[in-house]
Amino acid sequence: MNTKEDAINLHRMLKGKIEIHNKVSVENIFDEETGTLGLIYTPGVAYVATEIYNNKELVYDYTSKWNNVAIVCDGTRVLGLGNIGPEGALPVMEGKSVLFKILGGINAFPLCIATREKDEIIGFVKAIEPVFGAINIEDIESPKVFDIIKRLQNELSIPVFHDDQHGTAVITLAALINSLNLVNKKIDGIMVVISGAGSAGYGIFKILKKAGCKDIIVIDSKGAIYEGREGLKDDDSEGKEGEDVRYSGNTSKYEISRKSNPRKLRGNLADTIRGADVFVGVSGRAGLLNTEMVKSMNQDAIIFALSNPDPEILPPDALKAGARIAATGRSDFPNQINNAVVFPSVLRALLDTRAKGLDEEMLVAASYAIASLLERPHLKEDYIIPKVNDPRILPIVVKTLKDAIKSHINNYDDRMALQKT
Amino acid sequence: MNTKEDAINLHRMLKGKIEIHNKVSVENIFDEETGTLGLIYTPGVAYVATEIYNNKELVYDYTSKWNNVAIVCDGTRVLGLGNIGPEGALPVMEGKSVLFKILGGINAFPLCIATREKDEIIGFVKAIEPVFGAINIEDIESPKVFDIIKRLQNELSIPVFHDDQHGTAVITLAALINSLNLVNKKIDGIMVVISGAGSAGYGIFKILKKAGCKDIIVIDSKGAIYEGREGLKDDDSEGKEGEDVRYSGNTSKYEISRKSNPRKLRGNLADTIRGADVFVGVSGRAGLLNTEMVKSMNQDAIIFALSNPDPEILPPDALKAGARIAATGRSDFPNQINNAVVFPSVLRALLDTRAKGLDEEMLVAASYAIASLLERPHLKEDYIIPKVNDPRILPIVVKTLKDAIKSHINNYDDRMALQKT
Numbered sequence: 124m125n126t127k128e129d130a131i132n133l134h135r136m137l138k139g140k141i142e143i144h145n146k147v148s149v150e151n152i153f154d155e156e157t158g159t160l161g162l163i164y165t166p167g168v169a170y171v172a173t174e175i176y177n178n179k180e181l182v183y184d185y186t187s188k189w190n191n192v193a194i195v196c197d198g199t200r201v202l203g204l205g206n207i208g209p210e211g212a213l214p215v216m217e218g219k220s221v222l223f224k225i226l227g228g229i230n231a232f233p234l235c236i237a238t239r240e241k242d243e244i245i246g247f248v249k250a251i252e253p254v255f256g257a258i259n260i261e262d263i264e265s266p267k268v269f270d271i272i273k274r275l276q277n278e279l280s281i282p283v284f285h286d287d288q289h290g291t292a293v294i295t296l297a298a299l300i301n302s303l304n305l306v307n308k309k310i311d312g313i314m315v316v317i318s319g320a321g322s323a324g325y326g327i328f329k330i331l332k333k334a335g336c337k338d339i340i341v342i343d344s345k346g347a348i349y350e351g352r353e354g355l356k357d358d359d360s361e362g363k364e365g366e367d368v369r370y371s372g373n374t375s376k377y378e379i380s381r382k383s384n385p386r387k388l389r390g391n392l393a394d395t396i397r398g399a400d401v402f403v404g405v406s407g408r409a410g411l412l413n414t415e416m417v418k419s420m421n422q423d424a425i426i427f428a429l430s431n432p433d434p435e436i437l438p439p440d441a442l443k444a445g446a447r448i449a450a451t452g453r454s455d456f457p458n459q460i461n462n463a464v465v466f467p468s469v470l471r472a473l474l475d476t477r478a479k480g481l482d483e484e485m486l487v488a489a490s491y492a493i494a495s496l497l498e499r500p501h502l503k504e505d506y507i508i509p510k511v512n513d514p515r516i517l518p519i520v521v522k523t524l525k526d527a528i529k530s531h532i533n534n535y536d537d538r539m540a541l542q543k544t
Numbered sequence: 545m546n547t548k549e550d551a552i553n554l555h556r557m558l559k560g561k562i563e564i565h566n567k568v569s570v571e572n573i574f575d576e577e578t579g580t581l582g583l584i585y586t587p588g589v590a591y592v593a594t595e596i597y598n599n600k601e602l603v604y605d606y607t608s609k610w611n612n613v614a615i616v617c618d619g620t621r622v623l624g625l626g627n628i629g630p631e632g633a634l635p636v637m638e639g640k641s642v643l644f645k646i647l648g649g650i651n652a653f654p655l656c657i658a659t660r661e662k663d664e665i666i667g668f669v670k671a672i673e674p675v676f677g678a679i680n681i682e683d684i685e686s687p688k689v690f691d692i693i694k695r696l697q698n699e700l701s702i703p704v705f706h707d708d709q710h711g712t713a714v715i716t717l718a719a720l721i722n723s724l725n726l727v728n729k730k731i732d733g734i735m736v737v738i739s740g741a742g743s744a745g746y747g748i749f750k751i752l753k754k755a756g757c758k759d760i761i762v763i764d765s766k767g768a769i770y771e772g773r774e775g776l777k778d779d780d781s782e783g784k785e786g787e788d789v790r791y792s793g794n795t796s797k798y799e800i801s802r803k804s805n806p807r808k809l810r811g812n813l814a815d816t817i818r819g820a821d822v823f824v825g826v827s828g829r830a831g832l833l834n835t836e837m838v839k840s841m842n843q844d845a846i847i848f849a850l851s852n853p854d855p856e857i858l859p860p861d862a863l864k865a866g867a868r869i870a871a872t873g874r875s876d877f878p879n880q881i882n883n884a885v886v887f888p889s890v891l892r893a894l895l896d897t898r899a900k901g902l903d904e905e906m907l908v909a910a911s912y913a914i915a916s917l918l919e920r921p922h923l924k925e926d927y928i929i930p931k932v933n934d935p936r937i938l939p940i941v942v943k944t945l946k947d948a949i950k951s952h953i954n955n956y957d958d959r960m961a962l963q964k965t
Contacts, residue, residue, distance in 0.1 A: 215593055
């Protein structure tokens with residue numbers, strides 16, 4: 124099997140991995156007496172359009188909006204490839220659309236857009252809100268993307284899911300819950316080092332925090348992030364004239380600096396990993412974690428080396444150096460930490476509940492639901508998370524999030540979180 | 545049959561008339577050895593993405609772009625309903641997508657957008673260019689839409705089709721060609737009165753002009769448009785402060801004033817219709833044309849009363865008053881002038897040739913191709929244009945436009961009109 128040749132040949136043959144089909148029977152559509160054309164198009168559709176105009180909520184009942192998700196990508200941070208542009212991103216997002224359909228029954232349309240400007244991307248997503256029940260933001264460079272997500276979550280009435288951040292966070296926490304179960308440690312007693320402070324690192328930091336983890340150190344290219352580190356700002360909106368705000372300090376790192384690293388550790392990975400219980404690698408740097416570092420960790424170390432295609436350390440090396448559990452993002456090792464477990468099921472739940480938003484509590488609930496699918500004796504060191512095609516994922520995540528959203532309403536009277544249950 | 549009730553019930557049952565399907569076989573997609581997931585998604589798709597990044601044209605070969613059309617609508621001028629908003633427009637555009645698929649084999653995705661600002665709409669369409677092989681602009685209010693079309697046609701590398709303008713123009717000219725054949729008149733010798741100067745009126749004016757018609761009078765709400773009429777400007781870009789530029793003079797009417805009405809006729813419809821050979825109604829005003837006016841027309845008058853759902857005159861009344869041929873936009877009378885004959889076939893041709901643009905010459909060629917499908921004895925007063933589901937439409941329009949585009953290249957060395965034939 125030659126992956127490159129096979130992939131290119133398959134794409135050349137398919138000429139696109141998705142297409143639009145009609146749900147309406149078209150057999151007799153043009154019959155003058157009984158044809159449906161007069162109902163689905165002019166003149167009949169005018170009555171449908173008028174009803175929606177008078178009650179906008181009916182757009183969920185009379186059109187495909189209830190099941191439509193937009194995959195929005197500007198092509199700046201695609202897979203491990205970086206800024207390959209919207210055309211280069213399109214086959215990737217079509218692949219994502221295939222997974223949305225198979226695993227979640229969702230119509231996900233890939234919108235790879237020819238603008239990289241933050242305000243234009245925000246304006247674009249706001250413009251498409253009428254057609255979609257939820258938005259999936261994908262492979263947009265950070266820190267720009269954090270601001271985009273924050274603004275969209277505030278300004279839209281449909282949920283905005285950021286797969287690089289939320290999807291990775293949910294599956295990582297699910298894997299961690301089961302790993303801690305195996306090594307008999309509790310989440311509020313462990314020390315975690317996260318290498319990488321982009322979308323994935325920030326998302327994992329936030330969900331671990333929400334799940335009760337108290338000792339997290341996040342490392343970026345300059346070393347451990349700690350409160351007061353030079354260059355961290357509480358505002359990345361503009362920056363000084365001439366300064367490239369995309370690479371300057373940003374609000375997410377400022378937030379990390381204030382809410383992590385309680386002992387204010389400084390230094391590089393080798394300095395900070397000593398005594399840690401968990402390493403989470405989302406650095407994009409192959410081979411970053413060496414066996415010496417693994418040996419310096421606490422007993423029963425857990426290693427999630429998630430950079431793709433080349434992880435921070437290969438699982439056999441990590442295990443040989445004393446780690447108890449090793450996971451990667453790859454399908455050719457055990458324990459693939461794959462957000463395809465997450466995005467179809469979470470989006471399905473958001474669509475089905477017509478949720479208006481998404482919060483950390485819902486994400487944590489999804490992690491526990493996914494983790495709960497594996498119990499001893501099935502749960503073991505080389506099987507810590509369900510496979511992506513486990514048919515139990517969709518129902519349990521949907522049920523859990525429906526309950527979480529309902530309890531939101533009951534507990535916090537936060538009726539704005541939902542349009543309709 | 546109760547159209548309103550039936551239409552609403554059908555839409556409630558369908559919950560959307562279109563959906564996204566996978567073209568790739570998903571049966572064994574997750575198999576570790578032979579599964580296609582590793583080819584259509586990570587890691588295999590990275591090779592495909594990289595090839596496109598290195599040669600952007602390959603996006604036509606490896607993704608669905610070659611067959612994707614965006615239906616872009618801001619909801620301001622939907623059917624006969626006016627400004628019903630993007631949500632109200634969505635079921636209409638889904639119906640249009642169904643027709644694109646049945647009649648042209650095209651994936652047309654409805655993008656009903658939540659902005660009415662000209663520059664934002666232009667920016668929006670420019671942003672989606674990477675994903676689509678062509679754009680179909682639909683039901684956006686005029687004159688704003690003229691500027692949008694002009695700018696997009698200049699600034700995009702894919703064709704921009706404006707159905708209200710181009711689709712209506714092509715089918716109207718096709719119907720006129722066959723009508724003139726029946727009454728033995730030539731297009732360069734007739735007098736035509738067009739009532740309505742919106743998208744349809746402007747489009748019909750332009751195509752008739754291009755087809756050789758010399759005596760056209762266009763009437764708007766203020767009466768006949770003539771050179772020098774007060775309020776016509778050669779620039780509608782801004783207007784004076786406080787002036788509503790949407791309803792002030794605009795470039796399209798200025799253009800009409802300079803290129804039509806050679807005798808500078810003034811006055812209302814009754815004043816100008818006297819002696820005319822052809823009436824084309826796209827005024828949106830039911831019953832505008834009365835029998836007295838028809839009687840005042842030239843012998844063998846041709847009446848196209850196209851306003852929907854209520855035409856300027858009902859065909860039986862027009863014929864009783866002496867007209868030789870009567871047509872409407874409705875399916876319950878003979879001679880339905882329906883742009884569903886046009887948009888699927890013309891867009892199919894534009895996609896298949898990877899045309900970069902669209903010009904009047906191509907539109908005229910499409911009209912002659914459609915008209916040619918009916919010959920005597922089939923061609924007669926109550927059968928002047930092929931039915932929308934005539935299976936000969938698609939092949940003849942596609943062949944004709946392919947030839948037109950090729951001859952462009954040969955005659956004018958206008959290689960920019962095409963990326964690839």
